[in-house]
Amino acid sequence: MNKIILFIALFLGATQLQAQDAKAIIRQCNLSYATIKDYSCNINLTFDIPGLNIGTIDGSVYFKKPTKFRIKTKGIAFLPKQNPNQIPQIMADTSSFTPLYIGKETIAAQNVNVIQMVPLKDNDVVAARFYINAKGQILKAQISTKENGTSDIINVYDDKVSTQLPASSVISFDMKKFKVPKMVAVDINSKNTKKPGDNNKTTGSVTMKFSSYKINQNIPDIVFTEQ
């Protein structure tokens, strides 16, 4: 009997410690992001989206706390609903999510702590898992939402670019098959140019390369609304 009580006490204690660990890790990340009120940077976008043939494009990124985010490009771009900025937003929202320590893993030859963010109330984000290294950088994130399915975000950091913000992000996401009404496309007499299997792919990815971060430059609000 004493052994069982001891086991339960040890288990509860360990769980409590892990919860504290998870909170401490998230707190460390939040502290790192807390110094960033806004930022802008250059971006280069590369698309790998089934049914969409589009070349790379350059543009600018603008962010302002708490949630303003915009990518402005020099031409047409298809931007996924998910963006790397979702990660700090979820981490900072301690009233909606509680962190849970999952374990340790290795990503890109770095040891990372795996933290699951569990929603405390009804939320569009139903689950989020972050892979955080010793510097508090999020190397990988998996976010599942009710609206847009699951997305994976893989970040690469380069101290020459920024220690807090990623030098590149690859966002992979679920998407629905694309269809243009035949009457509009007027695909009459068309030769069959479909690649085998091309139309069955339902995940797309966008690679974002960031450079020339400018942090806390007091970005005006109009940047986020102007056409």
Add this chain to the structure above:
Amino acid sequence: MIKLIKVELFKIAAKPRSYIGLLAITIIVLLIQMAMLADGKGFLSFIFSSFSQSFDIEGKILNGNLVAFIVLQMLVMQMPLLIVFVTGDIISGEAADGTLRLIAGRPFSRTKIFFAKYTASAIYTAILTIWLGLMALLLGRILFGNGDMIVLKSDSLTVIRSADVLWRYMAAFGIAFLSLLLIASYSFCISAFSNNSITPIIICMGTIIVFTIIGTLDIPFFDYIKPFLFTTHMIVWRDMFYNPLQWTDIAISIGIILFYIVLFTTIGWYHFKTKDILI
């Protein structure tokens, strides 16, 4: 020869039906452009509805390049009809009126007469193509501005950067001219056989409609026939807007178009040389 061509061009210009094509292009293009000006954004949000569930679209989608492409897509079926109204009538109309006998009585060889008429038909076809280009692309850019172009296919989208658009349009209009010249050659050929102007127009349009239906049906049996139908290759202008450009396919299609142009012209010319114009 040049004098003969001038005479033929004058005859085309004197016929009211020659202006139907120009008028129809003007009305159709203006209607589409006005509609796009009034509710283009709503139309595009309908087209992109399946994409907007996963993406936010950044940039100016509604621009002159996209509108011009939509206009050209819409006119795929109508342009041949506008061409054959005139080119299908050039020999047969004169045979019906009896004026062919008068021309043949003048000191010009039948070959010269035939090719003068053919050249005039080609010039008319070029004028219609250029007018279409001016109305669709130039007016489209004036009304909607320039920008990256979205090319619509039923199962995919291609985005072409604005700097890469103009030369593709020039090449596409060049190929469209060859495609329409093929129709002109076909109707001209039938016109050489016919003694009334309605028959070539009906045969031409009937052929295009039947070939288009075969081209549209996804029945495996038709896959063997489709490569031989000229309508399959007439839409190769659209390939100029795909990435990467399939140069081999484009070259093959242009080669087939040129083959049909030479074939129909040769058949028409051979028959015209020996045609009994006294009937």
